[in-house]
Amino acid sequence: MPTSRDPxxxxxxxxxxxRRAGDALLPLVYEELRDLAQGYLRREKPGHTLQATALVNExxxxxxxxxxxxxxxxxxxxxxxxxxxxxxLVDHARARNRKKRGRDWRRVxxxxxxxxxxxxxxxPAVLHEALxxxxxxxxxxxRVVELRVFGGLSxxxxxxLLEVSVRTVERDWKMGQTWLRRELSTGAKD
Numbered sequence: 001m002p003t004s005r006d007p008x009x010x011x012x013x014x015x016x017x018x019r020r021a022g023d024a025l026l027p028l029v030y031e032e033l034r035d036l037a038q039g040y041l042r043r044e045k046p047g048h049t050l051q052a053t054a055l056v057n058e059x060x061x062x063x064x065x066x067x068x069x070x071x072x073x074x075x076x077x078x079x080x081x082x083x084x085x086x087x088x089l090v091d092h093a094r095a096r097n098r099k100k101r102g103r104d105w106r107r108v109x110x111x112x113x114x115x116x117x118x119x120x121x122x123x124p125a126v127l128h129e130a131l132x133x134x135x136x137x138x139x140x141x142x143r144v145v146e147l148r149v150f151g152g153l154s155x156x157x158x159x160x161l162l163e164v165s166v167r168t169v170e171r172d173w174k175m176g177q178t179w180l181r182r183e184l185s186t187g188a189k190d
Contacts, residue, residue: 011071014064022064029077033060036082036152040089050092059084075157082151093124130183134176144169145176 004010007028013021037052037059044050059081071077135142143162147153155173159166 007074007077008071011073011077015071019064025064026060029074029081030056032078033081033085036078037085039152040085040150044089050089055085055088058088072161075153076161079147079151079153079157079161083146086146086150090124090128127184130180133183134179137179138172138176140164140168141172141176141179144172145180148173 004013004024005028007025010021010025010028014025033056034052037055041050041052041055062084063077063081131142131146134145140162144158147158147161148155153161155166155169159169162169
């Protein structure tokens with residue numbers, strides 16, 4: 001049984017295949033992940049069928065099964081967990097909308113940082129498609145937007161994770177916001 005309470009050490013043990021390290025890691029990161037999940041679900045339409053606990057558990061199970069990820073620490077784990085939760089919400093929305101054959105799309109409010117304050121964001125699947133288009137155009141800019149909006153990371157944390165300067169992150173963030181706002185507004189007109 002792992003005796004460490006250091007998430008970075010436990011993540012290294014998880015990567016090495018130690019399942020007990022994953023069990024020891026969960027209590028150390030659970031509250032942070034639950035807060036992230038609750039934030040995502042607050043932006044969903046009332047009556048959402050997923051609960052924060054289920055979202056955290058599903059994302060966590062997907063993450064601790066990763067043996068190819070070179071975990072760089074707690075911040076990296078949190079960022080990847082946030083992305084996993086976003087993907088789970090997108091998958092859930094797609095499945096639900098497939099059942100409804102495209103009717104009653106759930107609208108979510110995009111993070112305040114994207115400056116779409118009174119505007120409702122498109123359905124999760126449309127947002128996902130826009131982000132994937134951004135990824136194809138500029139991978140680093142996409143990572144900055146995704147880590148900032150969905151990972152809740154600061155510019156300093158993102159700079160450390162991506163190994164670039166804070167100024168580069170700030171520039172990518174501004175450009176990414178502008179591009180995404182324009183892409184979503186032109187997509188809404190189509």
